[in-house]
Amino acid sequence: MKNKPVFGIIxxxxxxxxxxxxxxxxxxxxTLIASRSSKLSPEACAQQSDITVISVPIRATVQVIRKLGPLLGKNQALMDFTSLKEMPVKEMLACTRAEVIGCHPVFGPSVSTxxxxxxxxxxxxxTAWxxxxxxxxxxxxAVIKVAKPAEHDRIMAVVQGLMHFTSITLINTLKTLNFSHEEIDSFSSPVYRIRMxxxxRILNQNPELYADIEMLNNSISSVLSAYLAExxxxxxxxxxRDREAFIRAFKRxxxxxxxxxxxAELKTDKLIDFSSLL
Amino acid sequence: MKNKPVFGIIxxxxxxxxxxxxxxxxxxxxTLIASRSSKLSPEACAQQSDITVISVPIRATVQVIRKLGPLLGKNQALMDFTSLKEMPVKEMLACTRAEVIGCHPVFGPSVSTxxxxxxxxxxxxxTAWxxxxxxxxxxxxAVIKVAKPAEHDRIMAVVQGLMHFTSITLINTLKTLNFSHEEIDSFSSPVYRIRMxxxxRILNQNPELYADIEMLNNSISSVLSAYLAExxxxxxxxxxRDREAFIRAFKRxxxxxxxxxxxAELKTDKLIDFSSLL
Structure with missing residues (x-):
């Protein structure tokens, strides 16, 4: 094992x-990079790297794993950056002799640190790699959390799945009700403005990625179905007008x-004050 | 009309x-103040003020309007600070000869400015007062917006009603699914953490106030019912797994x-960076 491993990012x-x-x-x-615009092919990149990292759209991940997995030896490692973990880890285990690591950076490319x-x-x-x-x-x-693939996916069904879902339905509700969002904004509280x-922000992301996150996670249905019931x-x-039932739900x-x-109140007080300067 | 009017806050x-x-x-x-702990009675406060401002819980507003409205003359003004406007304005118009102004400060008492x-x-x-x-x-x-009471209430059914409602149902979903919110937090993205x-913050407010906001607004049912349908x-x-329908809803x-x-993306980038320092 070399001192400084080479990362190959597909x-x-x-x-x-x-x-x-x-x-x-x-x-x-x-780091070596294989992308649609690079000279290096994915196959050559994988063969010249210690750790091959698959960072492609979720739908394409299985196909890339199937192509590159068999090329790796057992002293190499295969890792993916997909937002889901059950499906790609299962596929990597099936397609390669290399070490297998599932990885999900829980943030977008826009973070500054x-x-x-x-x-x-x-x-x-x-365990070595x-x-x-x-x-x-x-x-x-970064803060590193370790979890089993299914446990990860169950949590992400809330952290990503439910959050994206409710953002889409919130905005479509305003559209359905024929509200002008500019008008509502002008009448609104700081809390509302930040929520909006x-x-x-979520609606400014890639719909294809968000469809993958929503449709390929095995835990999504149970989470959304619980949300609908609530x-x-x-x-x-x-x-x-069942005031007692409302207050019971609030207190629960x-x-x-x-x-x-x-x-959370102290933290959001600071965020609200900060947002009034933006 | 005096140069500096006296405000009486009930x-x-x-x-x-x-x-x-x-x-x-x-x-x-x-400013004169009449509260449960003040020596000044609400009646004396109203009689000694140019503008009587009713700032009591929504449920108590009607009762206070009915008590004080008849004591005011047509050179005075009666105003309320309730989060709803249709019901209290209607009640003020019915109970007093004074000028009537509905007012809703769309923020909580914790703002620093x-x-x-x-x-x-x-x-x-x-129009004078x-x-x-x-x-x-x-x-x-402050930014002053002028609206008809019913228009105000329709907008607040979203700005307050829907926002409070979805916060309660989001948290109860986690409770129903037996998630530890601390565990989810530790696995989460900045966007999720801020949303949570x-x-x-909303669940740290007064459930009685939030029940009033939810139950006494005539536009709430149509807004919530549209949200449920979405x-x-x-x-x-x-x-x-209807990918096309999902992407259609996203694009809509x-x-x-x-x-x-x-x-919004640029603004939330800054909020995310700021929140990582808190």
């Missing part, structure tokens, strides 16, 4: 692959959060 | 009444937002 000229390639180079690691950003690692096969990769990623200042800005229940309380949620509520 | 020792009393005093206006905060005024009866109040409020740095913090439609697309929302998406 799809490294766009999005999160580019961010990592830049960070790894800053730390002194050699990896400091305090979360990177989830899901072990696949082998896993612990080296973990150490290297820690040097970027984050929904708009909405139906609370709507019934509001519609029937409030009790569940415990001390997080107070710290 | 309920002025708590919440938004206190915020306004402090702001008006800073601007050199005399009124600068750029929105205050909605809904004209009731008379209305234009004076508008000028005085402009001096605080704002939901937690959720049901998008869930059906996800459940049946995205097109509706137009250029707001780009500015």
């Amino acid at each position: 799809g490294g000229n766009g999005g999160i692959g580019k961010t990592f390639s830049a960070e790894l180079r800053k730390l002194g690691y050699k 990896l400091c305090n950003q979360v990177i989830v690692l899901t072990p696949g096969r082998g 896993f612990s080296r990769v973990k150490k290297i990623f820690l040097k970027t200042g 800005d984050f929904a708009c 909405n139906k229940k609370l709507f019934s309380a509001v519609k029937h 949620a409030s009790d569940y959060l415990g001390s997080k509520k107070k710290s | 309920g002025g020792n708590g919440g938004i009444g206190k915020t306004f009393s402090a702001e008006l005093r800073k601007l050199g206006y005399k 009124l600068c750029n905060q929105v205050i909605v005024l809904t004209p009731g009866r008379g 209305f234009s004076r109040v508008k000028k005085i409020f402009l001096k605080t740095g 913090d704002f939901a937690c 959720n049901k439609k998008l869930f059906s697309a996800v459940k049946h 929302a995205s097109d509706y937002l137009g250029s707001k998406k780009k500015s």
